[in-house]
Amino acid sequence: xxxxxxxxxxxxxxxxxxxxxxxxxxxxxxxxxxxxxxxxxxxxxxxxxxxxxxxxxxxxxxxxxxxxxxxxxxxxxxxxxxxxxxxxxxxxxxxxxxxxxxxxxxxxxxxxxxxxxxxxxxxxxxxxxxxxxxxxxxxxxxxxxxxxxxxxxxxxxxxxxxxxxxxxxxxxxxxxxxxxxxxxxxxxxxxxxxxxxxxxxxxxxxxxxxxxxxxxxxxxxxxxxxxxxxxxxxxxxxxxxxxxxxxxxxxxxxxxxxxxxxxxxxxxxxxxxxxxxxxxxxxxxxxxxxxxxxxxxxxxxxxxxxxxxxxxxxxxxxxxxxxxxxxxxxxxxxxxxxxxxxxxxxxxxxxxxxxxxxxxxxxxxxxxxxxxxxxxxxxxxxxxxxxxxxxxxxxxxxxxxxxxxxxxxxxxxxxxxxxxxxxxxxxxxxxxxxxxxxxxxxxx
Amino acid sequence: xxxxxxxxxxxxxxxxxxxxxxxxxxxxxxxxxxxxxxxxxxxxxxxxxxxxxxxxxxxxxxxxxxxxxxxxxxxxxxxxxxxxxxxxxxxxxxxxxxxxxxxxxxxxxxxxxxxxxxxxxxxxxxxxxxxxxxxxxxxxxxxxxxxxxxxxxxxxxxxxxxxxxxxxxxxxxxxxxxxxxxxxxxxxxxxxxxxxxxxxxxxxxxxxxxxxxxxxxxxxxxxxxxxxxxxxxxxxxxxxxxxxxxxxxxxxxxxxxxxxxxxxxxxxxxxxxxxxxxxxxxxxxxxxxxxxxxxxxxxxxxxxxxxxxxxxxxxxxxxxxxxxxxxxxxxxxxxxxxxxxxxxxxxxxxxxxxxxxxxxxxxxxxxxxxxxxxxxxxxxxxxxxxxxxxxxxxxxxxxxxxx
Numbered sequence: 001x002x003x004x005x006x007x008x009x010x011x012x013x014x015x016x017x018x019x020x021x022x023x024x025x026x027x028x029x030x031x032x033x034x035x036x037x038x039x040x041x042x043x044x045x046x047x048x049x050x051x052x053x054x055x056x057x058x059x060x061x062x063x064x065x066x067x068x069x070x071x072x073x074x075x076x077x078x079x080x081x082x083x084x085x086x087x088x089x090x091x092x093x094x095x096x097x098x099x100x101x102x103x104x105x106x107x108x109x110x111x112x113x114x115x116x117x118x119x120x121x122x123x124x125x126x127x128x129x130x131x132x133x134x135x136x137x138x139x140x141x142x143x144x145x146x147x148x149x150x151x152x153x154x155x156x157x158x159x160x161x162x163x164x165x166x167x168x169x170x171x172x173x174x175x176x177x178x179x180x181x182x183x184x185x186x187x188x189x190x191x192x193x194x195x196x197x198x199x200x201x202x203x204x205x206x207x208x209x210x211x212x213x214x215x216x217x218x219x220x221x222x223x224x225x226x227x228x229x230x231x232x233x234x235x236x237x238x239x240x241x242x243x244x245x246x247x248x249x250x251x252x253x254x255x256x257x258x259x260x261x262x263x264x265x266x267x268x269x270x271x272x273x274x275x276x277x278x279x280x281x282x283x284x285x286x287x288x289x290x291x292x293x294x295x296x297x298x299x300x301x302x303x304x305x306x307x308x309x310x311x312x313x314x315x316x317x318x319x320x321x322x323x324x325x326x327x328x329x330x331x332x333x334x335x336x337x338x339x340x341x342x343x344x345x346x347x348x349x350x351x352x353x354x355x356x357x358x359x360x361x362x363x364x365x366x367x368x369x370x371x372x373x374x375x376x377x378x379x380x381x382x383x384x385x386x387x388x389x390x391x392x393x394x395x396x397x398x399x400x401x402x403x404x405x406x407x408x409x410x411x412x413x414x415x416x417x418x419x420x421x422x423x424x425x426x427x428x429x430x431x432x433x434x435x436x437x438x439x440x441x442x443x444x
Numbered sequence: 445x446x447x448x449x450x451x452x453x454x455x456x457x458x459x460x461x462x463x464x465x466x467x468x469x470x471x472x473x474x475x476x477x478x479x480x481x482x483x484x485x486x487x488x489x490x491x492x493x494x495x496x497x498x499x500x501x502x503x504x505x506x507x508x509x510x511x512x513x514x515x516x517x518x519x520x521x522x523x524x525x526x527x528x529x530x531x532x533x534x535x536x537x538x539x540x541x542x543x544x545x546x547x548x549x550x551x552x553x554x555x556x557x558x559x560x561x562x563x564x565x566x567x568x569x570x571x572x573x574x575x576x577x578x579x580x581x582x583x584x585x586x587x588x589x590x591x592x593x594x595x596x597x598x599x600x601x602x603x604x605x606x607x608x609x610x611x612x613x614x615x616x617x618x619x620x621x622x623x624x625x626x627x628x629x630x631x632x633x634x635x636x637x638x639x640x641x642x643x644x645x646x647x648x649x650x651x652x653x654x655x656x657x658x659x660x661x662x663x664x665x666x667x668x669x670x671x672x673x674x675x676x677x678x679x680x681x682x683x684x685x686x687x688x689x690x691x692x693x694x695x696x697x698x699x700x701x702x703x704x705x706x707x708x709x710x711x712x713x714x715x716x717x718x719x720x721x722x723x724x725x726x727x728x729x730x731x732x733x734x735x736x737x738x739x740x741x742x743x744x745x746x747x748x749x750x751x752x753x754x755x756x757x758x759x760x761x762x763x764x765x766x767x768x769x770x771x772x773x774x775x776x777x778x779x780x781x782x783x784x785x786x787x788x789x790x791x792x793x794x795x796x797x798x799x800x801x802x803x804x805x806x807x808x809x810x811x812x813x814x815x816x817x818x819x820x821x822x823x824x825x826x827x828x829x830x831x832x833x834x835x836x837x838x839x840x841x842x843x844x845x846x847x
Contacts, residue, residue: 018526018529140533143526143529143530143533143534144530144533144534144537144539145539146530183791183792183793184791212792277527277552277556278530278531278534278540278549278552278553280548280552280629281540281545281546281548281549281552282540282545282549283545284542284544284545284548284661285539285540285541285542285545286541286542286545286658286659286660286661286687286689286692286693287538287539287540287541287542287687287689287692288545288692289692289695
C-alpha cells in the first residue's frame with residue numbers, strides 16, 4: 001500500500017484548436033426541396049439519408065478532421081428540431097453549439113451575427129454535403145499553402161436518375177463557370193451560369209497574372225471553404241456582402257489580380273494584419289519566389305474528382321445521396337426492432353428503420369424506410385425514400401418517390417416519381433406520375 | 445496494371461505513393477523471379493554498389509530504405525501542435541527548403557509550442573517540457589529527416605530547458621526560453637550571416653567572375669551586398685534538376701542588377717573557363733572537413749579544383765557536426781523519384797522518357813538530395829568566427845563545447 005496516493009490524473013494539455021467549423025443549416029432556396037422541408041416535416045439538415053440525418057454526416061466528417069469547435073447556424077424555424085437532435089440523438093463526440101439567425105438571411109449575414117465567436121481560421125460547410133474525401137487531405141492542402149481561402153470543387157457523379165418529380169428545378173441555373181490556374185491550383189474566375197448570357201469576359205489583369213487558365217463547366221461548388229480569420233473582419237466591415245458563394249468568393253477571387261479593388265475595399269490592410277509568423281523562414285527558403293508575396297490574397301481550389309461528393313440541395317440530388325449511401329454504408333440495414341414478415345423481400349441495399357412493420361409478400365428494392373412505419377401486404381417499393389411514421393396500405397406501388405413524415409398512402413395506389421408532403425393522405429387507387437402531393441394549407 | 449496519371453500520384457500522400465511503389469516493386473520482383481536473373485548476387489555492400497550499375501533489382505530498396513513517410517491524419521490522437529503540423533507539411537512539400545530556412549521555421553514553431561504549453565500538476569517545466577516536445581520532434585522527423593543544423597538547434601534547446609531554474613514561475617520560464625530561442629536564431633544564423641557576408645566581401649574584387657551552385661541563402665546575401673557596395677563583378681549560376689533552385693537565385697540577382705549567366709550542371713566544365721572564384725553554400729560540415737551540401741556541389745568543387753580555382757564555402761558554425769563521413773552513400777536523403785520524370789524547366793510540367801518507369805522492370809530512379817565534397821577540394825571556409833581551413837572544423841566544435 002502506498003504511503004500517499006499520487007494524483008494519477010495528469011492535467012492534459014489543452015487541445016489546440018486550429019480551425020473552427022461553422023455548419024450552415026439555412027433554408028435558402030427552399031423551393032428546391034419543396035415539399036420535403038415544410039414545417040410539418042423536418043428542416044433540411046435533418047432530412048434522412050440512409051436513415052441518418054444529413055447533419056450526422058457533416059458532423060462525422062468534422063469529427064474525423066479533428067475539429068472540436070463546431071458552431072451550427074440555423075434559422076428559427078428549425079431551432080427546436082435541430083436543437084433536439086444535437087442534445088439527444090446525435091451520437092458522435094463533438095459538442096456543437098447552436099446559433100439561431102432570422103429567416104431568409106444570407107450565408108455571409110449569418111456569419112456576421114456570430115462574428116464574436118470566431119477566433120481562428122474557420123471552415124464553412126453546408127449541412128447537406130456528403131463526401132468521402134479524407135478530411136486531413138483537404139486541411140493539409142490549406143495548411144501548406146496558407147491562402148486567404150481554400151474551396152473544394154467537385155465533379156458531380158452521373159446521376160442514376162429517378163427520384164422526385166423533377167418539377168422543382170432545372171439544373172442549368174446551378175451550372176458554374178470556374179477558372180483555374182492548374183499549376184498553382186489557384187481559383188481565378190468564378191461565375192454562375194445564370195449570371196452570364198452568351199459570353200463572359202476576362203480582365204487583362206487576370207491574364208497578366210495567370211497566363212494559363214483552364215475554364216471548366218464540369219465543376220460544382222461544394223460550399224466547403226476554409227477561410228483565414230481576417231475574412232470575418234472583412235464580412236463585418238462590408239455589410240453589402242450577403243452571401244458567401246455569390247458575393248464573398250467572387251470578391252476575393254478578383255482581389256488576386258485587381259490591385260485597385262484590393263485597396264478600395266481595404267482588403268490589403270486586413271490581409272496584412274494577419275502576419276505569417278514564419279515570414280523569416282520563408283524568406284530564407286530556397287524555393288521561395290518573390291512573386292509569392294505579390295498579392296496578399298490567394299485563393300486556392302481543391303478539385304476532387306476521385307471519389308464521391310454530393311450535396312443534397314435539390315430533390316433529385318437528395319435521392320442520389322440516398323442511393324450512394326445505400327451502396328456503401330456499413331450500418332445494419334434492417335433495424336433489429338423492425339418486424340419484417342418472412343415472406344417479404346427486402347433488398348440487400350435497402351434500409352429499414354426502427355419499429356417498422358412490413359407485412360408479407362412485399363418487396364423493397366433500393367429504398368430507405370424510416371422508423372415507425374407500417375407497410376401492408378403486396379407492396380412494391382423501389383428506388384424510394386420513406387421517412388418516419390408512414391402508413392402504407394396493401395397493394396401499393398411506389399417507384400422513385402419521396403414520402404415525408406406522417407403521411408398515409410391508401411391501398412392500390414400507384415405513384416411514380418412523386419413527392420408526398422408531410423401528413424398527406426393519398427386516397428386509394430390514386431395513380432399519378434411526376435406530381436408533388438401536398439396537403440392544402442390555408443395560407444390566409 | 446493500372447497506370448496512374450501524374451496528377452493522381454501527386455495527390456496521394458508520400459506514404460501512399462511509397463506503398464504503391466513498394467507493391468509494384470514486389471510485383472516486379474515476383475515476375476523477375478520467374479524469369480532468369482543473373483544479378484541476384486550482389487546483395488549490396490554499402491559502398492560497392494555504384495549508381496551507374498545496371499540495376500540490381502534490390503538496389504534502391506535496400507540501400508536507401510530510409511524513405512520518409514508523412515504521418516497521415518493522425519493529428520487527433522497525437523496532439524501535434526498546429527504550428528508544428530503546418531511546418532511539417534511545408535517542409536515535406538519543399539515549400540520551406542534549405543538548411544537555414546528549415547531551422548528557423550522549426551525553432552519559430554517550437555516557440556509557439558512553448559508559448560501554448562502549460563506545465564501539468566506534479567511536475568516541473570524542465571522535466572516535462574522535453575517529453576512534451578518529443579512527439580512533435582518525432583512528427584517532424586517523420587515528415588522529412590532533420591537537417592544537421594536543426595538537430596544541433598534542438599539539442600541546444602533541450603539543454604537550455606534542462607538547465608532551467610526550477611523556482612521560476614511558468615510564465616517567466618516560458619518567456620526566458622523564447623528569448624533563448626530568439627537569441628539562438630539571432631546569434632548563430634542572422635548575425636552569423638552578416639559577419640560571413642562581411643568576411644566574404646573581402647574576397648570579392650572588381651572584375652571577378654564568381655560561380656555559384658544552386659541557391660544558398662548566405663551566398664545570395666553576400667552577392668547582393670557586394671552589388672550594393674558597388675563592386676563590379678559577374679556571376680555564373682549553375683543549376684540542376686529537379687529542384688531548379690538556381691533559377692530563383694538568378695531572378696533575385698538579375699533584379700538587383702548583377703550581370704549573370706545561367707548554366708546547367710552538365711556544362712560546368714565549360715562554364716568554369718573564366719571563373720575566378722567559386723562560392724558554395726553548405727547544409728553541414730563534417731568533422732573530417734568534408735562538406736555535405738546539395739547534390740552536384742561535389743562535382744562543381746572538384747572541377748574548380750582541377751582548374752586551380754579557389755573554392756570558398758560559406759557556412760555558419762551551428763551546421764558543424766561531429767560526424768565523419770567519407771562518401772555520399774553512407775548517409776543521404778532520398779527525394780521523390782517522380783520529380784525526375786518531369787523534364788520541364790518552366791512551371792508547366794512536361795513528361796519525359798522516364799514516364800512509366802514503374803512499369804519498366806529494369807529501371808529504377810534515384811533522386812538523391814545531398815552529396816559529400818571531400819576536404820581536399822575546398823580552399824577555405826568562411827564562418828562567423830573567421831576564415832578557417834576546412835580541417836579546423838573539429839577545433840571549432842571543441843571550442844564551442846568548452847565554452
